[in-house]
Amino acid sequence: MKRFSQRMSARGFAELNVTPMLDFAFTLLVIFLITTPLLESGIDVSLPQAAANRRPPNPHSVQTVTVTRAGGLFWNREPITIAQLPGRVAEALRLHPDLAVAVRADKDLRYQELVSVFDTLQAGGVPQVALVHAEEAAGLPPATP
Template identity: 35%
Template sequence: MHGPFNRAGRRKPMNEINVVPFIDVMLVLLVIFMITAPMLTQGVQVDLPQVTSEPIDESDTRDPIIVSVDREGQIFVTLGGDDTAVALDELGQRVAILLERQPGTPVLVRGDRNAAYGQIVTLMSTLQGAGVANVGLISEPPPGEA
């Protein structure tokens, strides 16, 4: 009996999911994210001085408090990717509150190479008055040493 009702020649239904279209979509998304990720800049635009120095110890998993001074002398406090412009007189209070919540959080200063030296020293003195024992300075390696 060879007809359309013959069960011997019928194929079994597949119980597997075809994942090839999902892989294609995932690869397209990966390429899109790889292209757009370098375009996303976070933080304050600061032209850092270029010096050779030893990197700081990154064994501490806490997000550091980054105090940035831009070319115009404006001060920004960054914690966890959130930039906030502050005045110098309220900087000490804000950092003291952050250190109260998370004691031992590292504090780093990003100063633009064109910022006044006196302003950076005043900023570091304000941080010391807020209870910061050690302040790290952020710089960029000279071209060719990266």
């Protein structure tokens, strides 16, 4: 009888009961499913609506403004100053009323310098301004010749 009880106890340890582990896993899953939508709606923000059939701008009407880390400014590939930017904007708007400006700024640029460029473009009446990020930059010409 003693041998039988030893075999049973050894066999009992060999089996792993996974039911409590599955209960715990499913409980965590339910908690995450309930709390995830609450995390997204936790901040009250009115998001703008995008036009569903908005056309991309004419490639000939897109100009590039590049701002380097040192604060250098380029209109397409030509170096300019911030004082020359309004004149360039006015000339480009005269040629292309549907002007779009893609702003390429170095990630280490001081925020105030970028704001100055955006203020100048807005004051010049540019209807579309976009800030280019790394994935979009692949198709644009380099900042300096």
